[in-house]
Amino acid sequence: MESLQEWYANLETAQILAIIWKVVGALLIFIIGRWVAKAVVALANKAMTRKQLDAMLVAFLGTILYSALLLCVILASISYVGVAITPLIAILGGAALAIGLALQSSLSNFASGVMLVGYQPFTKGHFVEAGGVSGTVERVGLFNTQLITPDNRNVIVPNGQITSAPITNYSAFETRRCDLLIGVDYGDDLKVARDTIWKVITGHEKVLKDPEPAILVMDLADSSVNFAVRPWVNAADYWVVRSELLEQIKTELEAAGCSIPFPQRTVHHVNDGSSAGSD
Template sequence: MYLDTKNVADYAATIIKVFIDYSPKLISAFLILFVGLYTIRIINRLIRRIMVKRELDPTLTKFLADILLWVLRVLLFVTFISKLGIETSSFVAILGAMGLAIGLSLQGSLSNFAGGMLIIVFKPFKVGHTIDAQGVFGTVSEIQIFVTKVITANNQTVFIPNGILSNGNIINYSLEKIRRADLTFAISYDSDIKKAKDLITSVLNENPKVLQSPPPEVFVKNLTDSAIQLAVRPWANSEDFGDVFTDTLENCKTAFDTAGIVIQPYVKEMSSATN
C-alpha cells in the first residue's frame, strides 16, 4: 500500500491551520465556562446567605437556590456553545417550548408554589401560630412549598394548598400578644342587673389570668323579649385566652347560682302560621 506523504502533509497542515484559527474561540469559550461556573457558585452562596438572614423557610431557601443555580447554568451553557460558533436559536426555541409545556401542565402546582412564597415572604402567619383559614382552625405545624400543614384541636392533620390559602381570608389568633374574649350572659328580667354585673366583675378580678389593662368590660348588651343580655369582655394574654374563656363561663355560672341570679335559657320564637 502506497502512502502519499504529500497528501498527509496537506491534511496535517489543514488541521493545524483550523486548530490555530479556532483556538481563540475554543480558549475563550472554556475560559467563560470555568469563570462562569465559579461565579455561579459564589452567587448561589450569596443568595442562600441573604435568604437565611431574612429568615425564609429552609425548604423554600433550598428550592429557590437550586432553581437559580440551574437557570444560571443553562444560560452559561447557551453562552458557551454560542461562543464555540454553534447555532443556538433552535436550542433556545426547544427550551422555550419545554418551559411552556411544563408551565401549562403544572398550573395548579405553580399557583401553590407562588402562594407558598407569598406566605413565607410576607408572613401572615408562622409555624406555631393558631389560625382559622379555609374552614380549618388549628396550629400551623409546617409551611411547605406547595401546602401548609395545620394540626387541629382534635389532633387531625390538614394540608391546605398554599394557592387558595394565600388568596383567602386568614384569621391569625397568635399575631397579637393579647386577645379579648367576647361572652354574653342572658339573665331573666327578675334578676338584679347591678348585682349580676358586680358578680361578673368580681369573678374577673379574682382571675389572675384576666388582664387589668385594658380593663375588662361588663355592660348591658341588649334587651330581648325573653332576657337581659350582658356582654362580658375580659382581656388575656394569647396563651391564656382559652383558660380565661372557659374559667369565666364556669365561675360566673357558679356565682349566679349562689346569688340566685337566673340564667335565662334560649327561647326560639316561633311565628304562628295563618290559614
Template sequence: MEKAQEWFDYGIELAKEFGPKLITALVIYIIGMWVVKKVIKGTRKVMSKSKYDQSLQTFLLNLFSWALKIFLIIIVISRLGVDVTTFAALIAAAGLAVGLALQGSLSNFAGGVLIMIFKPYKIGDLIEAQGVLGKVKGIEIFTTKLVTPQNRLAIVPNGAMANGNIINYTAEGKMRVDTVIGVGYGEDIKKTKEVLLEVLTSNPKVLKDPAPSVNVLELGDSSVNFAVRPFCEPDDYWDVYFATHENCKLALDKAGIEIPYPHQVEIHREG
C-alpha cells in the same frame, strides 16, 4: 456467533465512549448534591444570625435550593455530552408547555411571592383563611401549612391565600374572647356583673389592657344574657375561653345566682 460478537464489540465501544462520561456525571451529581446541602445549611445559619424573618427565610431557602439543583442538573447533562444550548431551547419549549399545563402551580408560586412581599401573616401567626383556622407552621414556594386547633395539618395553596380573605388574629397581639352567660330575670343585674367581672379579673391569662367587660347583651325569652368579653394573648385563647365558662358557672352558683334551664312539669290526671 459472528452477530453476537459484533453486538458485544459494539457494547464495548459504547462503554469506552460513554462509560467515563457517565461515571464522571454520576460523581459530579453526588458531590454536587452534597455541596448543595452544605450551601443551604450554611445559608440557613447566616440567615438565622442575621435575624431574617422565619417565613422569608423558609421561602428563600426553598427557592435557592431548587435553583442550585437545576443548575447542577444542567452541569451533569452537559458532562454527558448533550449540547447545553440545544438543551436550553428544549427546556424553554418544555417550560412553555408545562407552564400552560400547570397554571395553577404558577399562580401558587406568584401567590407565595406576594405573601413574602406584603406579609399578611408569618410563621407562628393564628389566621383564618379559605375556611381553615390554624397556626401558620410554614410558608413554602407553593403552599402554606396550617396546624388547626384539632392538631390537624392543613395545606392551603398560596394562590388562594394571596387572592382570598385572611383574618390574622395575631397581628394586633391581642384577641377578644366572646362568651354569653344567661341568668334568671329575678337576679340582681349589678351583682351579677360584679361576680362575672371578678371571674375575669382573677384569671392571670386575661389581659388588663384592654380591660375585660361584662354588659347586658339582650333580654332573652327566659334569661338576661350578658356579653362576657375578656382579652388574651392568641396562644391563650382556648384556655381563657373554657376557663371563663367553667369559672362563671362556679362563681354564679356560689353567689346563689340562678342560671335558667328548661324545667319539666309533670301533669297528673285523676281517674
C-alpha cells in the same frame, strides 16, 4: 442494531476512552456540583438565620436556591458530555410553556406561596384560620401550606386556596379579647349580677388588668337580659381562661341568687266563657 454494532466496531480505543472519560466526568460534575449546591444552601440558610429572618422564609428561599443551583449543575454535566446547551434550553423553554399551560393551578399555588412568604400574613407556630381550615402553621412550601389542627391532624392546604379567601391570624398579637355573652333573668337584680361577674373576671389570675375588662348590657332578649363580658387575656391562655370564666360565672351567679334562663315562651289562654251543654 447492525448499524450500532458497525459504529462500535469502527471506534478506536482512544475514542472509546474519550467517551468513557466524558461520561465519568459528567457524573463527577453532577455529584460534586450537587454537594456544592447543598453546601451553598446550608451556608445561605445559616446567614439568613443569623440575620434573624423568619424560619419559614429561610426554608422557602433555601428550596428555590437549591433548585436553581441543581439545574445549573445538570446543564453543566450535559454540556461536558458534548450536548449543545442552547438548543436544549430552547426545547426546555417550549416544554416549560406547554407544561405551564397544563399546570396553571400549580403555578397559581406557586405564585401564592411567593406572596405568603413575601407578605407574611402568618409565620410558623401561628394559629390561623386559612383556606377553610383552622390550625397551627407548620410549614409553607412552594405549592401548599401544612397546618396542624387542634386535634393533631396534619392538613395540607393549597396556597392558592389560602390567598383567595380571608385569613384570620389568632396569634398575630400577644393579647386577645375574650368575648362572653351572659344572660340573666328579667327578675334578677342587674347590679348584683354585674358586680358578681366583675368579681369573677377581675379575680382570675390570667385576666389582664390593662386593657381593663368591660361589662355592658348588650341586649334585652326574649328570655334574658344579656351582658357582654369582655376581659383581655394572653393569646396563649384564651381557651383555658374562657372555659374557666364561663364555669365560675355560672356558679357565682347562682350563689348570688341570679339565674341564667333558658329560652322559653309564655302562652296566655283566653277563655271566652262558652261551654258545650249536654242533656
